[in-house]
Amino acid sequence: MPDFIKMGLALMVVGLVATSILAVTEAVTRGPIAExxxxxxLRALTQVLPQGFDNAPDxxxxxxxxxxxxxxxxxxxxYRGRKGDSNLGAAFVVTAPDGYSGNIDIMLAVIPGxxxxxxxxxxxxxxxxxxxxxxxxxxxxSFQGKTLDNTKWGVKKDGGDFxxxxxxxxxxxxxxxxxxKGLAFFVENEGKIFQPASTEAVK
Amino acid sequence: xxxxxxxxxxxxxSNNVVFAQLLGMCPLLGVTxxxxxxxxxxxxxxxxxxxxxxxxxxxxxxxxxxxxxxSYIIIIASFVTIIDLVMxxxxxxxxKVLGLFIPLIVVNCAILGRAEAFASKNSLARSAIDGIASGxxxxxxxxxxxxxxxxxxxxxxxxxxxxxxxxxxxLGFVLPPGAFIALGFILMGIKWIEAKRExxxxxxxxxxxxxxxxxxx
Numbered sequence: 001m002p003d004f005i006k007m008g009l010a011l012m013v014v015g016l017v018a019t020s021i022l023a024v025t026e027a028v029t030r031g032p033i034a035e036x037x038x039x040x041x042l043r044a045l046t047q048v049l050p051q052g053f054d055n056a057p058d059x060x061x062x063x064x065x066x067x068x069x070x071x072x073x074x075x076x077x078x079y080r081g082r083k084g085d086s087n088l089g090a091a092f093v094v095t096a097p098d099g100y101s102g103n104i105d106i107m108l109a110v111i112p113g114x115x116x117x118x119x120x121x122x123x124x125x126x127x128x129x130x131x132x133x134x135x136x137x138x139x140x141x142s143f144q145g146k147t148l149d150n151t152k153w154g155v156k157k158d159g160g161d162f163x164x165x166x167x168x169x170x171x172x173x174x175x176x177x178x179x180x181k182g183l184a185f186f187v188e189n190e191g192k193i194f195q196p197a198s199t200e201a202v203k
Numbered sequence: 204x205x206x207x208x209x210x211x212x213x214x215x216x217s218n219n220v221v222f223a224q225l226l227g228m229c230p231l232l233g234v235t236x237x238x239x240x241x242x243x244x245x246x247x248x249x250x251x252x253x254x255x256x257x258x259x260x261x262x263x264x265x266x267x268x269x270x271x272x273x274s275y276i277i278i279i280a281s282f283v284t285i286i287d288l289v290m291x292x293x294x295x296x297x298x299k300v301l302g303l304f305i306p307l308i309v310v311n312c313a314i315l316g317r318a319e320a321f322a323s324k325n326s327l328a329r330s331a332i333d334g335i336a337s338g339x340x341x342x343x344x345x346x347x348x349x350x351x352x353x354x355x356x357x358x359x360x361x362x363x364x365x366x367x368x369x370x371x372x373x374l375g376f377v378l379p380p381g382a383f384i385a386l387g388f389i390l391m392g393i394k395w396i397e398a399k400r401e402x403x404x405x406x407x408x409x410x411x412x413x414x415x416x417x418x419x420x
Contacts, residue, residue, distance in 0.1 A: 003269075007270045010265065010266050011270050014277050018277050018281040029291065036291070036293075036295035037295075040295065128236065128356075
């Protein structure tokens with residue numbers, strides 16, 4: 001048998017065995033990975049949504065897109081928290097494109113009428129020790145109970161109501177801006193956001 | 204032929220992936236902002252190293268030399284993908300922190316290095332021991348760097364506050380430049396310890412001091 005065929009065969013066998021093992025691993029871990037991601041979302045939802053919902057907000061969802069949610073018009077999942085027939089609030093992720101280093105994803109939960117019940121930063125790449133105070137301090141709590149009307153939306157340096165951090169103004173400014181836009185979208189589209197689960201809803 | 208004990212001391216200390224070979228710098232500098240991240244990354248690398256060493260050793264007589272490197276890379280990449288999936292499924296939080304760096308284990312030349320330099324020439328058992336020893340050595344290095352950066356940069360260890368609120372940590376150590384600085388000092392410390400040991404050896408056995416032990420380097 002010529003050498004090149006031997007080499008080809010050896011590589012083929014290695015490739016085949018490797019691929020089959022990976023296929024099996026993927027099949028085994030697919031369920032647990034999906035479950036871990038679901039729990040992660042559910043954990044974030046329970047933190048931002050008002051207490052007491054009796055549905056499963058992670059499966060009661062609707063997709064909407066708007067330039068105020070993220071610049072790229074990517075569809076955003078709205079998780080609806082309901083108690084019986086009444087709407088408790090909706091949580092959704094807004095993207096601040098103007099962080100100090102890259103995008104900041106913030107989960108924002110709003111009560112019908114347009115009051116914020118909670119926020120949580122879900123993904124960011126801000127400087128540890130400076131910009132990441134948006135996550136590790138209780139700064140996110142300063143958004144609780146805010147509406148478009150009762151608050152000056154900006155950091156204190158810009159004449160607004162929200163604290164900036166020593167050495168980090170860009171990060172909180174970006175977060176405040178993104179939340180304000182998300183809140184404005186919510187107020188205008190509240191009816192659409194809470195409409196009953198349709199076929200559009202994504203699991 | 205090197206003894207088992209030598210394989211272990213070589214892998215863990217005298218031929219340590221980081222301290223002696225200066226390999227695997229990318230994950231080393233990238234993830235070591237905390238001690239826990241260092242250990243997590245180290246254990247993931249150890250698992251890949253052990254797996255690839257074992258498999259490479261098993262197939263060493265069947266793979267034609269000309270295609271051995273691509274075969275090793277497929278083997279290593281498969282193990283990395285398996286670790287990636289398994290960590291994502293069962294250690295989801297750690298995976299979120301290390302996520303970006305796990306696929307990069309593929310290009311950690313330390314792993315291909317062990318496959319090529321050791322596992323392809325040695326028996327299964329010896330290759331497995333070498334994989335564990337080198338992996339532990341890498342984990343130790345990651346832990347040392349991670350712990351020192353966490354203590355200096357955040358004033359914490361494993362997330363526990365060490366010095367109280369009046370302590371102002373040197374933030375720079377958590378940032379990328381701090382990784383280089385901390386690594387530099389650790390390497391200095393290691394070299395110093397090595398030099399001390401050499402000195403002691405030279406004093407204790409002056410007759411054999413000139414023994415050609417140096418060729419191990």
